[in-house]
Amino acid sequence: MARVTAATLIRAIDVTPLDIPLRAPFGISGGAPAVANNVLLTVELVDGTRGWGEAAPLPPYNGETQAAALAALGTARTGLVGRDARAWRELAGEFRARGGARCGSAQCAIETALLDALTRHDGVPLGKFFGGAGTELETDMTVTTGSVDAAAAAAREIAMRGIRTIKVKIGDRLGVAHDLARVAAIREAVPGAPLILDGNAGLSRADASGFVRGLKARSIGPALLEQWLPKDDLAGMRALGEESGWLVAADESVSSAADARRVVAAGAAGVINIKLMKAGVIEALEVVAVARAAGLGLMIGGNVESILAMTVSACFAAGLGGFRFADLDTPWFLATNPFAGGYVTDGGRISVGAVAAGHGVCPRQ
Ligand SMILES: [Mg+2]
Incomplete structure (x- = not known):
């Protein structure tokens, strides 16, 4: 049992800006961004399995910014490294309680990276x-x-x-x-x-x-x-x-x-x-x-x-x-x-x- 648990322990996480230019500005009523200023979160398990999550804040939609997502995800390392990804729901709840709820895109990145790592480890398609x-x-x-x-x-x-x-x-x-x-x-x-x-x-x-x-x-x-x-x-x-x-x-x-x-x-x-x-x-x-x-x-x-x-x-x-x-x-x-x-x-x-x-x-x- 202990060995099964150990394989899904989180060894490392990485947070990096994900800036992708658009073919043309994406115009909505509140503005027209020309670049998707997103964030990529990588969660790595001790067996080497990696999972990825994206935060896609959209300022003209609800005011969230890349800076806010980076700041929120920057606090995630302490709460995740050394923990078991199988407890994804508990870990996500802890992140939310620490302020993730104020940045929904960061919350999304955490949850998807954890689920991706876990389901890749288990060989299960996310769908x-x-x-x-x-x-x-x-x-x-x-x-x-x-x-x-x-x-x-x-x-x-x-x-x-x-x-x-x-x-x-x-x-x-x-x-x-x-x-x-x-x-x-x-x-x-x-x-x-x-x-x-x-x-x-x-x-x-x-x-x-x-x-x-x-x-x-x-x-x-x-x-x-x-x-x-x-x-x-x-x-x-x-x-x-x-x-x-x-x-x-x-x-x-x-x-x-x-x-x-x-x-x-x-x-x-x-x-x-x-x-x-x-x-x-x-x-x-x-x-x-x-x-x-x-x-x-x-x-x-x-x-x-x-x-x-x-x-x-x-x-x-x-x-x-x-x-x-x-x-x-x-x-x-x-x-x-x-x-x-x-x-x-x-x-x-x-x-x-x-x-x-x-x-x-x-x-x-
Ligand atoms: Mg809409």
Whole structure:
């Protein structure tokens, strides 16, 4: 027994910045980063098994920064080295109690690196660890904020890639009329594509009503209205769903299971966008439980993440099963890929079926 335990003791951890340039700025309502300033965490067990976790803070999404993630992860060594990775849940709880909860992306990196090391050691694919319900998802692809022409061109490119669902970032400073023109141009360029319109909490109630009227006047019916209103305006979110008759998703409004319960109690949304970067794997499992109990639809999303973190999210959603929407497209926006392995795609189909153990992603040497 002692020898089994010893093999999964944590020998070392390493924390390093992971800066990946984007092909073009990733514009959302709050800003447009040109580089993914992420963090790579490596956990090494005494038998030499290594596990990797990524923190992908996204300042215009929730204010988290690379500096905050580095600072939080810099404190992890003391709590992890010499401990048994099998106690991953306890170790993650200790990190959270030490302040990890204030930096969800750092919490996510700790939990995924521990789980990756442990499941690689055991020879178990991460999707099987999460339940093994399936190995495939269908992802959308995003049209970021920008000009009307750029939106139409991006939509045509997405369709040519064989991706069905188009997600459109709306709600930046250019206003409702500009966004309506973008959405209309996308609809004209790719008439059959289901549209997810993501406001990243950037619209006022008046803007939202105007947008709904404008879409209806153009006979455009989106598949999903994702977080148009500020995260605490749950009454407004409910009213938006009632006014439009369209499905509404909560994203920024739900970082924790407690947030998910508030959304349920307010009747604010029909779908919750779950992201491991918000508060880690353990909290995301709790959010899934709350959403399922309330009969809400599940969406898996992420920040601007490499193939590493997005493969973890794919393993999570495919392994648990029942996710209606997937938005795991950001590796396509990165100019370089510092990793080998991970999910494979065919058009919008994502598969983690070939992952042999852990999440299957390793840094290129
Ligand atoms: Mg969103």
